[in-house]
Amino acid sequence: MKLKFYIFLFLLSSAVFAQNKQIETSIDTTKNKIGAEFKLTLKTVVSSKSKVVFPNLKNIGALEVIQSYPVDTVKKDDTYELIKKYGLTQFDSGRYVIPGVKILIDKKPHLSDPVSVEINNIKVDTLQQKMYDIKDISTVENGVGGWWIYLLIGVIILAIGAFVYWYIKKHQKKKIEEEVYKTPIEKATSLLNVLEKKELWQKGEIKEYYSELTDIARNYIEEAIQIPAMESTTSELIQGLKTASAKKKMSLTPETVENLERVLRQADLVKFAKSKPLEFEITEDRNKIQKAILTLDNAIPTEVPAEQEDQLLNEAQKQKQIQLLLKKKRNKRIILSVAAVVFLLTATTTYFVVTKGFNYVKDNLIGHPTKELLEGEWVKSEYGNPGVLVETPKVLQRLDTQKVLPKEAMALIKEMQLFGYGSLLDNFYITVSTAKFKTPTDIDLAKALEGNLKIIESQGAKNMIVKQEDFETKEGITGIKGYGTFTLINDNLNSSTKIYYEVLMFKQDGGLQQIGIFHEEGDTYANDISDRILNSVELKKAGN
Structure with missing residues (x-):
């Protein structure tokens, strides 16, 4: 009978640790x-x-x-x-x-498997939230705390980077114009080409298109003919253009002035009366503005030295020069903005590393799974029969024993229940199992523990160190505790992890109760979780 029982313990351990989901x-x-x-x-x-x-x-x-x-x-x-x-x-x-x-x-x-997800931040409702016992007083480390502090720092750093980009762009814009646009006609022609590349009216932004189109024409007239075109109404602009034409002896045809006036009035209707010209009308208005600007420029009497004519670049060369310069300036803005953000992030991180330590930065800025478990909302529940009352950071999920235990093992037990959270490959793994047997049997907890550990070795554990001591709950129920370390080999990832484990085993009136905890060695948050779990263990006696 004892031989069959220990075979069952082997199979039970297989169910707990080697369940094939x-x-x-x-x-x-x-x-x-x-x-x-x-x-x-x-x-x-x-x-x-x-x-x-x-x-x-x-x-x-x-x-x-x-x-x-x-x-x-x-x-x-x-x-x-x-x-x-x-x-x-x-x-x-x-x-x-x-x-x-x-x-x-x-x-x-x-x-x-059930999984949890957090949507935004949790709002605590003190009227509807479930009430819990008052916890012991904890020592809180002085210093910066709360996720919103890090969010605020991140927003400030990004805002500074955006400001640097905007500031540089604003002060480069005028400089680019001064470097590239040598004459008003060059500026107007270039801006017309840039306007077409924006494809504003194709996107439905007709008002913005006409506004920029007429601003280019008005700005040219103001700079080249020297009349206050930007501040004048359409009627005032046309009258001023006629007066300046006569004064400067400009050879302008009535058709040129009429076409310019027609486009300006069309723009007024679009901007103030919400008029929507057809596509061919928009194209014609753009061509009229361009033709009017070229005609005005040719009509202005100027004497251009031969040297200056030789130095003027053709339009294609000028456009290429503009694009190259704009690209260089844009790249410079991006580099300086990124450099500012990187510098501030580095300085902030260095400050916290020096004042708080690297682990503080890693846990609070990068995040730590077991830290989130430790600081989350814990649950105290009873599992199995004979019952195990234990407090855990997550609710343990029931495992189906019928699917994981062979018939030979099920023939020996009257009742068995398995519960768990996580797996050996996760950051934290806990299992709870209880069993009641059909035939009374004197259970050797030391041999049962040995069987458990052998199963863990069969799952890839190497170099296992085993220590054993007696364990007593607060109610005075005694059992044994096995603990130590082993190296877990993950063949799929071709990696290994040093695991620390603690296994509690109790026997009561032929019933067996087990608790197993596994986590990465050196994880201080996981150590705190394990201590809190073990300190909360309460056992119900078999038959109660």
Whole structure:
């Protein structure tokens, strides 16, 4: 009988530590903005003959399904990897648990693992929030605290970078004009080409297009003919142009003045009367403005020295010069803005590293999974029979013993329940199991612990160090505690991790209760989680 019992312990440990999950569950982010989409991914590996049915859902728990993506199929030897994604969203802030989704594999239901996601920041409602016992007084480290401080610092740094970019751009604009535009006609021609490249009227921005078009013409007239064109009404501008033409003896035809006046009045209707010219009319108005500017420039009596004529670049060369200069200035603005942001980020990070230490910066700025677990909302629940009352950072999920235990093991037990959170490959892993046997048996906890540890070794643990001591709960129930370290080999990632473990085992009236905790060695937050869990353990006696 004892031989069969220890075989059962071996199988029990296999169920706790080596459960082969049919469905792999993941989300692309654990923190999301209100209304933004994030993806829930369900992955399973089946044979080529298996039939898998993913449900069509409108909601998963409190989250809305806004997109059900087609199933991706990847062939691997004689198996198929099926990947199903759901696009989810939520319009209320808070932390939500995505419940398990039922997938049918060969008509048998399988549940995905529940996962949690945080939508924006949690708002605490002191009237509706569940009340908990007052916690012990904790020592709070003085210094900068709260996520909003880091958000504020980030916003300030980005704002400074944006200001640097704007300031440089503003002061470069005039300099570019001074360097490139030698004459008013060059400036007007270049600005007309730039306006066309913006494609304003094609985008429906007709008012903005006419405003810039007429400003180019008015600015040219003011600079070349020296009349206050920018401040004049259309009538005043046309009258002033006629007067200046007669005074300067400019040979202007009535057609040129009429075309210019027609476009200016069309622009007035667009800007003030919400008129919408047709596409061919817009094109004609642009050509009239260009022709009017060229005609005015040719009509102005000037004497250009031969030397100056030789130095003038043709229009194509001038445009190339403008584009190259603009590109250089833009690149310079970007480099200086990025340099300013990088400098401020480096200075801020260095300050915190010097004053708070590297771990503080890593944990508070970059983030630490077990720190979030430790500082999150804990749950105290009872698991199994004989009951194990324990406080954990997350609710432990029930595991189906019928799917993970063979018939030989089930024949020895009257009742068995398994619960867990995470896995050996996660940052933190905890399991709780309880069992009641059909035949009374004197359980050797030391041998049961040894069987557990051998199973862990079969899952890739190497160089295991084992220590053992007695353990007593606050109610005086005694058991044993096994603890130590081992190296976990991950063949898929070709990597290894040093794991620290603690396993508690109790026997009561033929019943067995186990608690296992695993995390990366040296993780101080995980150590605090483990201590808090072990200090909270309370056991219910078998039969109660």
